[in-house]
Amino acid sequence: MRVLASSAAVVLAALMGIGPSAAQGISDNVVKIGVLTDMSGQFSHESGEGSVTAVRMAIEDFGGKVLDKPIELIVADHQNKPDVASGKAREWYDAEKVDMIANLINSGIALSVALIAKDKNKVAIVNGSGSSRITGDGCTPNSIHYAYDTYALAKGTGSALVKKGGTSWYFLTADYAFGHALEADTSAIVKGLGGQVTGAVRYPIAALDQSSFLLQAQASKAKVVALAGSGTVFINAMKSAHEFGIDKGGQTLAGLLVWITDIEALGLENAQGLVLTNGFYWDRDDETRAWSKRFFERMKRMPHMGDAGDYSSTMHYLKAIQAAGTDDAKAVMAKMRETPINDFFAKGGRIREDGRMVHDMYVYQVKKPEESKGKWDYYKLLEIIPAAEAFRPLSESTCPLVKKG
Structure with missing residues (x-):
């Protein structure tokens, strides 16, 4: 029964x-x-x-x-x-x-x-x-x-900076899966738009001192110095880059993954003008x-x-x-x-x-101190990337679950 x-x-x-x-x-x-x-x-x-x-x-x-x-x-x-x-x-x-x-x-x-x-x-x-x-x-x-993901970050920030004249790039890349993917995806976008990658150096993700890597980037004379990393190492690298005068020397600093907590830690004086791509902003x-x-x-x-x-x-x-x-x-x-x-x-x-x-993904620029209305008012919108364009198309996917043809 x-x-x-x-x-x-x-x-x-x-x-x-x-x-x-x-x-x-x-x-x-x-x-x-x-x-x-x-x-x-x-x-x-x-x-x-x-x-x-x-x-x-x-x-x-x-x-x-x-x-x-x-x-x-x-x-x-x-x-x-x-x-x-x-x-x-x-x-x-x-x-x-x-x-x-x-x-x-x-x-x-x-x-x-x-x-x-x-x-x-x-x-x-x-x-x-x-x-x-x-x-x-x-x-x-x-x-x-x-x-x-790294493709969306590369699509937003890479495209925006090449269009603004950043046609040569040098990468400071965190030596693990995320950094490698971010460098590869951004390099592909830059080259696809007619730009060039002049060089790259990879650093251990726990490295506290970025001085030697930043000096190599400065010596490259690339128009864009791209930081393909995250965490406190990114914050320290940004601060050191300003101390070395990389931005004042005519090179553009690009944070390829920037969190609003990074901007809070850096302060607008150091972060102003930074172009970044994000999936969310609290004041949208x-x-x-x-x-x-x-x-x-x-x-x-x-x-x-x-x-x-x-x-x-x-x-x-x-x-x-x-x-x-x-x-x-x-x-x-x-x-x-x-x-x-x-x-x-x-x-x-x-x-x-x-x-x-x-x-949808969003391209923002960090405000100047005088543009901000107060704490956490840090971004101004440059561009909205529609969902259909923001991420890698399935036609280019290497995922075995995607049916092709």
Whole structure:
């Protein structure tokens, strides 16, 4: 009788148009989300407590439950060590029964955890990291790259500066997956527009002193000195570049990934005139201002695109569970792909088969001190890059999930 009842249930599910995974509801009677991020290292101001706060806000705003089951949040510091991150991801997916891992700043770590999510049939949503490989040869059916990537940053900042006369480039590149991808993507954009790359030097991501690298860039006489890195190292490099007079000597400094927290740390006197590409600015419209005010009340700083992306993607994930009737990864990923994203972060956003969430990107210029109305009023809009143009076209994708022809 039990076998017959089970068979009948499967037949009934099929007649109703839902598969076995969609009929199973919430596994372990809890939806568990893990934020795996840099809580104490050089990228902590770009992720860390801000990413945890953003994900927690999304859970609270959703009501703390989905399909009448509680949503639980756990947090770990990966210390920017791929082995630590991989070990924690396996522990979470296996022993802790985590359903989705969020943030994943540090591109090498994001690429590794995305593969583990695939192996364990769980979900990984990347917001902190930028390497376009995450939706290229590193794509998986279980991972999503949400807020930005190196192709979009290169498209915005690279194009804007070449058009302004920056036709020769020299790169200071962080020696890991993100820096390599950012240099490669930006070089391709610059060369495609008729510019040239005169040279590049790679530095260890933990390097504190950029002096020797900056002097090489200065000696290159390239019109643009591009910093293809992030974190406190980027901030220190910008300060040193000003001390060496690189900008006063006629060379343009280009920050290829700039967070608003970087501008706060640098100050407008040092950062003024910097051209940057971003997926979010707190002062863009009424919706961004309203959400950012709530975030500010908790963090005492304005959010950046990583924070906003962590909130938006977590909310999209929870809505997908609600719509799918299950936390099964395959069913949830399918629902996330088929459902447009319309919130304060993105309008008409969508997740492609390669895992890339496509949305408008924005090219900004940092204001002069006299142009700013006060603290956190740092950007003026130069250009909006439509979603269809901002990210690498599928026709050029190296993701094996993308069907060609």
